[in-house]
Amino acid sequence: xxxxxxxxxxxxxxxxxxxxxxxxxxxxxxxxxxxxxxxxxxxxxxxxxxxxxxxxxxxxxxxxxxxxxxxxxxxxxxxxxxxxxxxxxxxxxxxxxxxxxxxxxxxxxxxxxxxxxxxxxxxxxxxxxxxxxxxxxxxxxxxxxxxxxxxxxxxxxxxxxxxxxxxxxxxxxxxxxxxxxxxxxxxxxxxxxxxxxxxxxxxxxxxxxxxxxxxxxxxxxxxxxxxxxxxxxxxxxxxxxxxxxxxxxxxxxxxxxxxxxxxxxxxxxxxxxxxxxxxxxxxxxx
Numbered sequence: 001x002x003x004x005x006x007x008x009x010x011x012x013x014x015x016x017x018x019x020x021x022x023x024x025x026x027x028x029x030x031x032x033x034x035x036x037x038x039x040x041x042x043x044x045x046x047x048x049x050x051x052x053x054x055x056x057x058x059x060x061x062x063x064x065x066x067x068x069x070x071x072x073x074x075x076x077x078x079x080x081x082x083x084x085x086x087x088x089x090x091x092x093x094x095x096x097x098x099x100x101x102x103x104x105x106x107x108x109x110x111x112x113x114x115x116x117x118x119x120x121x122x123x124x125x126x127x128x129x130x131x132x133x134x135x136x137x138x139x140x141x142x143x144x145x146x147x148x149x150x151x152x153x154x155x156x157x158x159x160x161x162x163x164x165x166x167x168x169x170x171x172x173x174x175x176x177x178x179x180x181x182x183x184x185x186x187x188x189x190x191x192x193x194x195x196x197x198x199x200x201x202x203x204x205x206x207x208x209x210x211x212x213x214x215x216x217x218x219x220x221x222x223x224x225x226x227x228x229x230x231x232x233x234x235x236x237x238x239x240x241x242x243x244x245x246x247x248x249x250x251x252x253x254x255x256x257x258x259x260x261x262x263x264x265x266x267x268x269x270x271x272x273x274x275x276x277x278x279x280x281x282x283x284x285x286x
Contacts, residue, residue, distance in 0.1 A: 002140045013077030018227030024071025032066040042270045044285055049195035064266035068223055072114040079121040080148040091122035095234035098217055105170050105214035111181045111257045112269035115221035119232035120177055130155040130169045131177040163204055170212045180205050181257050183276050191279055192251040200277035206242035206249035216241055220260045223267055
């Protein structure tokens, strides 16, 4: 199945971006009905985070998310096989000067919006980039993912390598692309509100920044309509971070994510079981 999917992506990547966007959206409509478990997770997440919206509004948002996520996945074919020039055309970097913090060590804090892969590749055209990744059940997909993400240099290492490996990489002066906003279980996590719901949130961003003295530069990727590609916005480095309180630092991180989600709610990673880890004694959501 992976080979079939990759072959499809390879063929599609030759098409203009507008056509790829249309194909991705169409496949996303189909997958909404073909993946009932993730459809259920998405609906639960949206109900928890947006109780003020009507069921019809949340349903429309869920379907829009599937379309956006599938489009982003299919458009990875461009990232995997197209030229540097085409990737530069597809992904616009805004605020690149914010990486020039005067600090040789930088963490790019990138929340899980559907276009984060596009920004990873685009940044790797400018700087060597390192990233932690989660091991995949399908070894063929994992190999393809690693080959793609490192095609312009940089480094990928599995989450099992731990924070220590990340610290070594940052200390070497390599740009560190870090996505710590999902539920990675109770280890090294604290519960902070995410749209008013207690969410297990790792304290890794604050810990690594404190240990290495690295600057933290938030980066959010917006998928643009039709054939518009992606806009990656690098924000000014955070001041007074970390502040020394794990809960406050984690809450600051998730509050930033909340603000960006409200700007483009269909593009956040709602298929993930963000509230899988619950406080002791609280019923499970999924």
